[in-house]
Amino acid sequence: MDYRTLLQKYKHYIIVGGILSTVTLIMIIFLLVRSIQKTPVEEEVLGTLTSSSATLETESISQQLYVDIKGAVKKPGMYEGSADMRVWDAVMLAGGLGEDADTKQVNYSERITDQMVIYVPKVGEEIQIAEQSADSMTKESNNLSKINLNKASENELQSLPGIGQKKAQEIIRYREENGGFKSIEDLKNISGFGEKTFEKLKDSITA
Numbered sequence: 749m750d751y752r753t754l755l756q757k758y759k760h761y762i763i764v765g766g767i768l769s770t771v772t773l774i775m776i777i778f779l780l781v782r783s784i785q786k787t788p789v790e791e792e793v794l795g796t797l798t799s800s801s802a803t804l805e806t807e808s809i810s811q812q813l814y815v816d817i818k819g820a821v822k823k824p825g826m827y828e829g830s831a832d833m834r835v836w837d838a839v840m841l842a843g844g845l846g847e848d849a850d851t852k853q854v855n856y857s858e859r860i861t862d863q864m865v866i867y868v869p870k871v872g873e874e875i876q877i878a879e880q881s882a883d884s885m886t887k888e889s890n891n892l893s894k895i896n897l898n899k900a901s902e903n904e905l906q907s908l909p910g911i912g913q914k915k916a917q918e919i920i921r922y923r924e925e926n927g928g929f930k931s932i933e934d935l936k937n938i939s940g941f942g943e944k945t946f947e948k949l950k951d952s953i954t955a
Contacts, residue, residue, distance in 0.1 A: 908949055
């Protein structure tokens with residue numbers, strides 16, 4: 749049997765073998781390319797999962813808070829709570845209400861906040877802590893909104909009604925030369941700041 753006859757006999761096998769080899773090679777190349785492209789995707793997914801986990805952990809920590817429960821409860825003290833809790837939930841952490849507790853003076857539906865003091869009064873006792881706290885917060889808020897003559901910058905002073913650059917500089921010069929303002933009335937010691945000007949400014953300044 750000569751070469752041509754042999755080639756003709758096994759022609760189909762050679763063609764099929766060539767096709768299988770080509771397909772196999774293509775598959776290998778495809779898998780290699782896919783493997784190379786897969787790595788950064790996996791890293792991105794892993795990074796996203798790690799970031800999400802860290803975010804959830806941070807949010808969980810930020811929601812932890814502590815409240816101080818006093819008065820007519822069974823177990824007064826400091827307790828750990830969470831941002832979704834109400835005053836009633838916090839009171840339950842302290843063992844619940846005492847037998848002599850006045851249940852009418854406390855808003856048990858209020859959400860708790862960090863460092864919150866929950867005081868349950870006894871029957872016949874009036875709560876004054878909350879009122880004092882509210883007054884203090886109001887005064888502090890008012891002071892924060894006022895311009896401090898001893899600390900304000902030139903630009904901040906110019907935000908006051910009727911105060912331009914020149915008067916702002918006069919205020920700064922006065923406090924530097926006199927060791928600061930002892931009271932807001934000292935403003936009248938500066939030339940150009942009369943009674944009328946002071947009346948316009950007194951509700952907007954502090955010393």
